[in-house]
Amino acid sequence: MKTMGKFGRYGGCYVSELLMPVLRKVEKAFLEFKDDRGFKAELSGLLKNFAGRPTPLTELKNLSCEIGCRLVLKREDLLHGGAHKTNNVIGQALLAKRMGRTELIAETGAGQHGAATAMAGALFKIPVKIFMGEKDIERQASNVQRMKLFGAEIIAVSSGSKSLKDAINEALRYFTARSATAYYLFGTVAGPHPFPSIVAHFQQIIGEEARYQCLERFGKLPHTVCACIGGGSNAIGIFRAFLKDKKVRLVGAEAGGLGLRSGKHGAALCRGRPGSLHGSFSYCLQDFDGQIQEAHSISAGLDYPGVGPEHSALKDAGSAQYVAVTDRKALAAFFRLSKTEGIIPALESAHALAAAFDMAKELKSDDIMLVNLSGRGDKDLDHIMSSPNHHA
Amino acid sequence: MLKNTYREVCEKKGKPLFIPFVVLGDPDKCKTFEIIRTLIQSGADALELGLPFSDPPADGPVIQAADTRALRSGIRVDDCFDILKEIRASTDIPIGLLVYFNLVLQRGIGKFYSDCQKSGVSSVLIADLPLEHAGEVLPEASKHSIAPVFLISELTDEKRLEKICKVAGGYLYIVSYLGVTGLADSVFENKIKMVIKRARKYSDLPLFVGFGINTVKQAKMAGRCGADGVIVGSRIVREIPDTERIKKTCRMFSKVFCT
Numbered sequence: 265m266k267t268m269g270k271f272g273r274y275g276g277c278y279v280s281e282l283l284m285p286v287l288r289k290v291e292k293a294f295l296e297f298k299d300d301r302g303f304k305a306e307l308s309g310l311l312k313n314f315a316g317r318p319t320p321l322t323e324l325k326n327l328s329c330e331i332g333c334r335l336v337l338k339r340e341d342l343l344h345g346g347a348h349k350t351n352n353v354i355g356q357a358l359l360a361k362r363m364g365r366t367e368l369i370a371e372t373g374a375g376q377h378g379a380a381t382a383m384a385g386a387l388f389k390i391p392v393k394i395f396m397g398e399k400d401i402e403r404q405a406s407n408v409q410r411m412k413l414f415g416a417e418i419i420a421v422s423s424g425s426k427s428l429k430d431a432i433n434e435a436l437r438y439f440t441a442r443s444a445t446a447y448y449l450f451g452t453v454a455g456p457h458p459f460p461s462i463v464a465h466f467q468q469i470i471g472e473e474a475r476y477q478c479l480e481r482f483g484k485l486p487h488t489v490c491a492c493i494g495g496g497s498n499a500i501g502i503f504r505a506f507l508k509d510k511k512v513r514l515v516g517a518e519a520g521g522l523g524l525r526s527g528k529h530g531a532a533l534c535r536g537r538p539g540s541l542h543g544s545f546s547y548c549l550q551d552f553d554g555q556i557q558e559a560h561s562i563s564a565g566l567d568y569p570g571v572g573p574e575h576s577a578l579k580d581a582g583s584a585q586y587v588a589v590t591d592r593k594a595l596a597a598f599f600r601l602s603k604t605e606g607i608i609p610a611l612e613s614a615h616a617l618a619a620a621f622d623m624a625k626e627l628k629s630d631d632i633m634l635v636n637l638s639g640r641g642d643k644d645l646d647h648i649m650s651s652p653n654h655h656a
Numbered sequence: 657m658l659k660n661t662y663r664e665v666c667e668k669k670g671k672p673l674f675i676p677f678v679v680l681g682d683p684d685k686c687k688t689f690e691i692i693r694t695l696i697q698s699g700a701d702a703l704e705l706g707l708p709f710s711d712p713p714a715d716g717p718v719i720q721a722a723d724t725r726a727l728r729s730g731i732r733v734d735d736c737f738d739i740l741k742e743i744r745a746s747t748d749i750p751i752g753l754l755v756y757f758n759l760v761l762q763r764g765i766g767k768f769y770s771d772c773q774k775s776g777v778s779s780v781l782i783a784d785l786p787l788e789h790a791g792e793v794l795p796e797a798s799k800h801s802i803a804p805v806f807l808i809s810e811l812t813d814e815k816r817l818e819k820i821c822k823v824a825g826g827y828l829y830i831v832s833y834l835g836v837t838g839l840a841d842s843v844f845e846n847k848i849k850m851v852i853k854r855a856r857k858y859s860d861l862p863l864f865v866g867f868g869i870n871t872v873k874q875a876k877m878a879g880r881c882g883a884d885g886v887i888v889g890s891r892i893v894r895e896i897p898d899t900e901r902i903k904k905t906c907r908m909f910s911k912v913f914c915t
């Protein structure tokens with residue numbers, strides 16, 4: 265490896281020796297192509313003409329009035345595929361194609377990343393296998409249908425807790441056995457090096473656009489930038505462009521589930537300890553011995569006991585702050601945005617919104633609160649409307 | 657009890673070793689003793705034991721199910737060290753531990769290796785710690801006389817192999833299952849032969865073949881290729897908790913290499 269993908273003391277490549285040869289190949293290809301003119305041209309062409317970049321910034325007049333500051337959304341929900349995941353899958357599938365790989369594999373929890381990868385597989389004509397926990401297959405029927413429509417094969421994972429973390433374990437196993445031909449298209453900024461760096465690279469366009477759009481439209485930088493944290497890819501995507509702007513406050517919203525004290529949440533940064541999970545050293549939810557605990561969230565995309573190592577480094581350095589948002593508050597934000605502005609947010613993104621609502625009183629009426637609306641909420645309707653305590 | 661080194665056992669036996677693998681605490685603390693005693697009585701020349709971990713991507717589904725059973729029974733890392741101590745009190749054969757890095761980290765690297773030494777462990781293989789990160793544990797391993805075991809396979813190129821051999825101790829673990837996926841026996845045999853030949857160039861440690869040894873035929877083949885031992889995991893773990901069947905399975909394998 266050229267580097268070990270360290271973010272401060274976090275990151276690294278804690279995987280079986282058997283995976284090292286292929287991860288080195290992926291790293292080499294990434295370093296070779298990321299600044300390659302032809303690669304960049306093909307990528308930006310696809311992002312523009314297939315995916316619909318740049319995505320707009322929307323100032324929410326109604327809500328701004330209610331909360332007392334200027335609330336602005338970065339509209340990743342309008343990206344083709346319905347979430348920021350598209351930025352990552354197009355970038356990595358292009359990389360896999362350049363590497364001559366003949367199969368894409370991916371893990372998925374909610375099915376968002378699985379559907380995005382399946383979409384990229386269709387676009388690039390590369391066969392796709394999606395590893396998904398049995399429990400999630402049951403919970404996420406519509407995304408399973410989407411994946412099948414794109415022609416992907418779905419591998420049901422019945423080991424462990426039968427959810428996202430087990431899907432990752434299974435995909436890592438398969439990748440080890442097929443490391444000569446397969447490309448593991450990792451879905452977030454977690455996992456072993458080089459994935460945290462690769463995914464961040466393909467997602468940072470969110471912040472680059474948003475910062476430029478903000479300056480151009482409003483003539484100033486936002487006071488606060490807020491994003492939800494599952495593995496942390498949409499958050500890193502928007503944070504990176506603002507890291508040098510010391511005055512801009514960066515806030516990550518983790519899944520608070522039923523409340524931090526309930527033990528049923530997905531708040532790795534707020535409540536976890538540093539440890540090694542799925543190949544990187546980062547904050548994660550674990551018991552005293554180091555056994556990984558299951559996460560809990562109403563939003564399947566935030567239902568992960570770990571978090572990307574770059575966030576762990578940002579937290580320790582004080583460069584970003586992290587808060588937890590409960591299921592209840594996220595749901596309330598989901599309904600509020602839909603009713604007040606005519607935009608249905610993904611439940612994941614609703615966590616970022618809820619955090620923004622909470623912080624609004626600290627801002628002056630002219631300050632900008634920029635929220636990364638990482639995805640649209642159509643996928644969540646069935647789940648929300650069928651849950652007993654929704655208050656639509 | 658005093659413990660023999662892998663090399664001593666290999667030299668004394670003069671034939672490949674049979675090394676069964678099970679997970680500590682599977683299916684529970686009480687039964688695991690009975691199972692491990694059965695292994696020892698049924699011809700094990702050494703033991704490879706796993707610390708149960710919630711997320712073991714380097715293991716297959718059978719071993720993961722064993723991890724899950726052990727953890728469900730409430731087993732803790734402290735219990736595992738107690739079990740190890742008790743086993744060591746009754747046998748002098750080498751005992752290797754297979755662990756995942758987070759369990760080592762959370763215990764504290766120094767304390768982990770010190771506990772290994774106190775419990776009579778011979779070697780530790782950290783399944784998710786590749787060469788690049790090995791420096792994080794090697795000083796403590798050496799301080800506590802625990803042999804650091806490394807995995808190699810047909811995908812390990814010579815440059816990397818040479819580096820691994822410089823720091824490896826105990827034995828080298830040759831992973832065979834990469835070759836198993838849908839390959840003819842002869843291809844499998846050639847791959848193992850190739851890896852063994854390469855490894856011999858850089859190391860005089862015993863070479864054990866494991867991951868995917870499921871049949872007596874495969875074990876024989878590994879022996880023919882020049883392996884100093886075979887590690888049999890899933891094939892035995894599958895029989896847990898039936899000690900009679902474990903005994904039968906072990907005898908079947910140990911007979912292949914009996915003196």
Ligand SMILES: Cc1ncc(COP(=O)(O)O)c(C=O)c1O
Binds near residue numbers: 376452564
């Ligand atoms: C819309 C949306 N936002 C956020 C996430 C969380 O992932 P990350 O933290 O990597 O952005 C997901 C994951 O499925 C998602 O679908």
